[in-house]
Amino acid sequence: MVPVGLRVKPGPMEDGPDITVEPPDSRGLRQVTRGGEVVGSAWSLKGLRRVLRRLGHPGDVEVEDGTLVRWRGGDSRTWPDRFVKRRLTIAFMMAGLLGSMALLVVIGTPDALGGLTFAGRITGFLFVLAGLVQGVSASAVLDYWGKRRVRFSGAAVLLGALIALITHSLLMFLWLQEKEYTPYLLAYFPLWCWSLWALCLLVRERTWAGIPHPRSFAAGITATTLVAGANLVYSSMYQPAAQPILVDLEARFGKPTVDSRTSFVELPLTLRAQNRGKVPAYVLGDDYSVYGWMVRFSKRGGGLKGTKEAMETESDAARYVAEQKSETVSAGRFLSPGWVLEPGEEYTAEKLVRIPRTADYEALEAYFSLTLMREDKxxxxxxxxxxxxxxxxxxxxxxxxxxxxxxxxxxxxxxxxxxxxxxxxxxxxxxxxxxxxxxxxxxxxxxxxxxxxxxxxxxxxxxxxxxxxxxxGVVNLYAEAVVPFASLTGERE
Incomplete structure (x- = not known):
């Protein structure tokens, strides 16, 4: 007999079954609750028995016993989980995210560790970071298509798919500009197609529903994309335009001397290149030549001579020159290809041109050329x-x-x-x-x-x-110097 006024908590037999199996969700997963508290979930009857064993019930418990288990939305035969499809979805989703992660890390690492510009290193770092985020997203796939124990696993997968779509769309856009075959095309084109499929699937799943601030989430993705795009434009277009190559090139004849033993004129030639800009430059090609000009004059004049030739060669026309021609006296190199002219660096080469004193030259001309490529390009x-x-x-x-x-x-x-x-x-x-x-x-x-x-x-x-x-960013630079031959000998033969 129970004393009056004393309330006794009813047991399972008095208050109904202890375990409740909820209706299956859209994927076929059924939650298991006890006293209104979720204690597990199951895809199948075998999975339900595992939950019951964990709760202390024997492995062969009779699940049809209405005193122990209450079934909602179906009985013990209602397990709509499509196991094969779900596992294939998990495998395909993870393969795409891991493949995209590997590609982004491979692309971004060279720039992140050794980019030619600061903006290029930032872009490389962002690609590596995006790849690492996709690695986290790949691990979230198992939870999202599993029992969803982590609240934001769906958002993580959505983030990985968005990163894949944005980055591989950028790569496809760059590829379409030239449409050249590259082995990387076999990676980012399939991944671009995969990202479209993944995003469509995640939109149908409404994975953003678990994101607390979806607008901030979208704004963050957009800002990251804009930063990467701005860095690409800055490093490839604006920076080279804002900082042009400033290299001074000079060819200068020095004071001649006459060798009395051989009657040869020895004429020093100084070649100089100085990088006054802020951009290092590779030397691709260089060359210098010294020409001796032989001229036949005409005292009568009668108008500018050689006008047609002057227009064709963009040279000078002269009234009292009837005919002129040149021959190479000396030729050689200044710097070998592959040298780098750093900002502020100056390089000077001294050459010696030897010419017979009796040579029939009217003038000597030095022609100096240098082909440079911007190191930041x-x-x-x-x-x-x-x-x-x-x-x-x-x-x-x-x-x-x-x-x-x-x-x-x-x-x-x-x-x-x-x-x-x-x-x-x-x-x-x-x-x-x-x-x-x-x-x-x-x-x-x-x-x-x-x-x-x-x-x-x-x-x-x-x-x-x-x-x-x-x-x-290749540029060709030229310098010239001319000296009358008579000034080298002090007299005219």
């Missing part, structure tokens, strides 16, 4: 590029060319990469080639950048060559 494998190849030697393989056809030429060849690795992975590799030769008539230096591993001089279309040279 591209990087060169200098160890490969600085090694000369002799075109006349058969052991040079693909660089060999019969002297009867190509003469004797020094060839420098090396790989060049863009200052942003996003461009490198969306283009075929580029190569820079420099030809330098000296003939009895003249010397010349010729530089080409193209997508060919190596092509003979002149085989690359000039339009493509100019476009590639402009893309890497």
């Amino acid at each position: 591209g990087g060169i494998d200098v160890w490969e590029f600085q090694e000369p190849h002799f075109s006349w030697e058969k052991k040079e393989g693909r660089f060999y060319c019969a002297p009867s056809e190509c003469g004797e030429t020094l060839i420098y060849h090396g790989k060049v990469r863009h200052n942003n690795n996003l461009v490198n992975v969306t283009r075929r590799p580029r190569y820079v080639t420099t030809w330098w030769s000296v003939t009895p008539e003249d010397s010349s230096s010729y530089v080409s950048i193209s997508s060919f591993r190596f092509q003979p001089k002149g085989s690359v279309e000039e339009e493509e060559r100019e476009r590639e040279m402009d893309g890497y």
Whole structure:
């Protein structure tokens, strides 16, 4: 007999079943509660028995016993979980996120650790960070398509899919500009298609429902995308335009001396290059030549002479010059290809030109040229590029060319990469080639950048060559000096 006024808590038999199996959700998962508190979940009857064993019930408990288990939304045979489909979805989602993570880390690491510009390093760091976030998203896939014990696992998966769509869309956009085959295309094109599928699936799942501040979440993704895009534009367009190459080039004749033993005039020639700007520059090609000009005069005048030739060669026309021609007196190099002129650095070379005192020259002219490439627009494998190849030697393989056809030429060849690795992975590799030769008539230096591993001089279309040279910020600089030959000897023979 129970005393009056004393309330006794009813047991399971008096208050109904102790365990309740809730109706299946949209994926087929059924929650298990006890006294209104969630104590587990199950995809199948086997899973339910595991929950019951954890709660202290025997493994062979009779689940149809209405005194122990209450069934809502179906009985013990109602398990709509589509096991194979769910596992395939998990596998496909994780494969895409992990593949995207690997690609972004591979693309971003070279710029993050050794970018040619600060903006490029920031872009590389953002790509590596985005890849690491996708790694976290991949781990959240198991929970989101599992029992969803972590509240924001769906948001994490959505973030990973958005990052994949944004980054691979950027890569596809860059690729479409040139449409060149690159092995990376076999990675980011399938991943771009995967990101569209993943995002459509997650939108149907309404994964943003668990995000506490969805607008802030979207704003963060947008801001990150804008920063990465701004860095790419800044490093590839604005910065090179705002900081042009400022290199002073000078050719200057010195004070001549006459060797009394040989009656030769020894004329010093100073060649100087100084980088006054803030941008380091690679030397791609260099050359200097000294020409002796022979002139036949006409005292009668009668108008400017050589006007047609002057217009064709953009040279000078002279009234009292009836005929003039030149021949090469001396030729050589200033710096070898692959040298880098750092900001503030100056390099000077002293040459000595020897000419017979009785030479029939009216004037001497020095012509000095230098071809430079901005270091912030591209990087060169200098160890490969600085090694000369002799075109006349058969052991040079693909660089060999019969002297009867190509003469004797020094060839420098090396790989060049863009200052942003996003461009490198969306283009075929580029190569820079420099030809330098000296003939009895003249010397010349010729530089080409193209997508060919190596092509003979002149085989690359000039339009493509100019476009590639402009893309890497290549400039050609010239300096000239002229001195009357009579001033070297002090008299006229």
